[in-house]
Amino acid sequence: MAQQMKKQQQSAESDNEIQEQVKKTGNVQEQSDALDAVLDDISSVLETDAEQYVSSFVQKGGE
Amino acid sequence: MPQLRDSSNQGPGNRTQRSAEYDSYARIFGIETEYGVSVTGANQPCDPGQVAMMMFAPILSRSRSTNTYLENGSRLYLDVGSHPEYATAEARDPSQALVQDLAGEEIMRRLVKGAQARLRKTHGEHATIHLFKNNVDSAGHSFGCHENYLVRRYVSLPVIKQQLLPFLVTRQLFTGAGRVSDNGFEITQRAAFLDEGVSSSTTRSRPMVNTRDEPHADPDEFRRLHVIIGDSNRSQWATFMKLATTHLVLCVIEDAACRGVSSGLEACGLTDPSASNQAMSADLSCHQATMQMEDIEAFRAAQQKFGTQIVGNADSTGKVTALEIQYLYWHIVSRFVEYHGDELENSLPHTSCKDILNEWKRTLDALSEGDFASLSNRVDWVAKYQLLTQMERRNPALSPVQAQEIDLNYHDIANGTIYPSLLKHGLMETLVDDDAVEHALGNPPTDTRAALRGAFIHQALHSGAAFSCDWTHLKTTTPIRCEATLIDPFASKPDSDYEQLMNSLR
Numbered sequence: 001m002a003q004q005m006k007k008q009q010q011s012a013e014s015d016n017e018i019q020e021q022v023k024k025t026g027n028v029q030e031q032s033d034a035l036d037a038v039l040d041d042i043s044s045v046l047e048t049d050a051e052q053y054v055s056s057f058v059q060k061g062g063e
Numbered sequence: 064m065p066q067l068r069d070s071s072n073q074g075p076g077n078r079t080q081r082s083a084e085y086d087s088y089a090r091i092f093g094i095e096t097e098y099g100v101s102v103t104g105a106n107q108p109c110d111p112g113q114v115a116m117m118m119f120a121p122i123l124s125r126s127r128s129t130n131t132y133l134e135n136g137s138r139l140y141l142d143v144g145s146h147p148e149y150a151t152a153e154a155r156d157p158s159q160a161l162v163q164d165l166a167g168e169e170i171m172r173r174l175v176k177g178a179q180a181r182l183r184k185t186h187g188e189h190a191t192i193h194l195f196k197n198n199v200d201s202a203g204h205s206f207g208c209h210e211n212y213l214v215r216r217y218v219s220l221p222v223i224k225q226q227l228l229p230f231l232v233t234r235q236l237f238t239g240a241g242r243v244s245d246n247g248f249e250i251t252q253r254a255a256f257l258d259e260g261v262s263s264s265t266t267r268s269r270p271m272v273n274t275r276d277e278p279h280a281d282p283d284e285f286r287r288l289h290v291i292i293g294d295s296n297r298s299q300w301a302t303f304m305k306l307a308t309t310h311l312v313l314c315v316i317e318d319a320a321c322r323g324v325s326s327g328l329e330a331c332g333l334t335d336p337s338a339s340n341q342a343m344s345a346d347l348s349c350h351q352a353t354m355q356m357e358d359i360e361a362f363r364a365a366q367q368k369f370g371t372q373i374v375g376n377a378d379s380t381g382k383v384t385a386l387e388i389q390y391l392y393w394h395i396v397s398r399f400v401e402y403h404g405d406e407l408e409n410s411l412p413h414t415s416c417k418d419i420l421n422e423w424k425r426t427l428d429a430l431s432e433g434d435f436a437s438l439s440n441r442v443d444w445v446a447k448y449q450l451l452t453q454m455e456r457r458n459p460a461l462s463p464v465q466a467q468e469i470d471l472n473y474h475d476i477a478n479g480t481i482y483p484s485l486l487k488h489g490l491m492e493t494l495v496d497d498d499a500v501e502h503a504l505g506n507p508p509t510d511t512r513a514a515l516r517g518a519f520i521h522q523a524l525h526s527g528a529a530f531s532c533d534w535t536h537l538k539t540t541t542p543i544r545c546e547a548t549l550i551d552p553f554a555s556k557p558d559s560d561y562e563q564l565m566n567s568l569r
Binding site: 030031034035037038039041042043044045046048050051052053054055056057058059060061062 | 097099100101102103111112144145146193195200201202204205206207449450453454457458461462464465467468469471472480481484485488489490
């Protein structure tokens, strides 16, 4: 009985491990998708005139 | 030896009591941010300086001054040819200072939106005002995000140089905002523009820590540490950690100075803080020995004594890595936190010192292991660098000026798209919810003198009285002439002078 419980516990634990693994992989994929989405947004930014954008920011008088 | 006491300091007058917090580890935090302004897309020439003045028109119209204190206790400042500046109300906790700083961003953002709407009537519908929370423009002009810490008077300037400066230089490993420079990507925005270590000059050179002694408090008790070496952060975590870790290091320094003993941090002295600053800023691996120690033997001995990691041999170059220095600070602070228990935990009303320690250690360990990915949602320079390298991978033809555009866009709090995108897609951590920021737009912290200043301003505006104030004084001129002094930044409860002043407004 004790051994059976232990086996069940072990299998439950390994199920959890697998769940954790799936969650991790899921998270990695989500992260990657999220990063792609941000990079897409940055691509839109780059459609503007970068030269004008950058050179228009000139400001003296700071500390 | 620079003149340390400002001759215009008024004495404490008829004060007989010390601040209740003089003997504790309590701290007053403040963040002053200079913003950069630019305009794109206008259909005719447009001067950003004039645009900045236009931004402030709603505020200037009521105060007739370039220095305006708000109902949340903060200060807005704008002068011709200057950067719009927001200085947070006094806070007792880094999380409070963070909320106030975010409120400042929102106040600035709304002023820009208003000015932009007016600008579009005359300069075309595409006229766009950019408001940069950063530290360098495109022509190499540098401006600041300065921290203020109230420090007990008995901490001397040489001690600050030897024991605090190395911490301020190396904390940039996790507080640096990153910058696309002509020499490649750097960890910090400001390293190329800072020279001396500690100075009392504000204009001739650009020091890392300023010692001009306007403590805005009783000068016999406190000095105001004005930290100039610090980047403007978008990351809320970085702003918080910047203040929180510095607070702990200051506690160690103050305690040792008070008792006349060694803090252990003497061994951290740098031979050339400015050179070390520039060297660590250029090292994206965070593993190069860039820091020249004043006394390498003392440093190695301290590492042994406090049980922190040692990298490399006690070689003749006397250089160590910035990480090693951070780890030594961490170990000394950790021991201090453990030893002082509750007394130190009580120094911050909303934050646990142990939590700060754990988060700090986690960050150092990630840097040590080269696990930059885990830091990309909280360390500005890592987030920015990751985006740039990924963009280059997508688009190998990405030009230097396009990289600069990405860099600037990251810091544009009015019309930037990159940072909001990171938030939207869950790639940047936040610590504060919108409600707290909304509340802080009109409400000061309740546990510092900012509460009294805010209430006074609110009442004065309501009553239509002519008034003025600064960090330590409140005054009405018409219809009734009355004034009060707020000398203790920790004191949030009214005294009789203040009650009289408030009564005169009702």
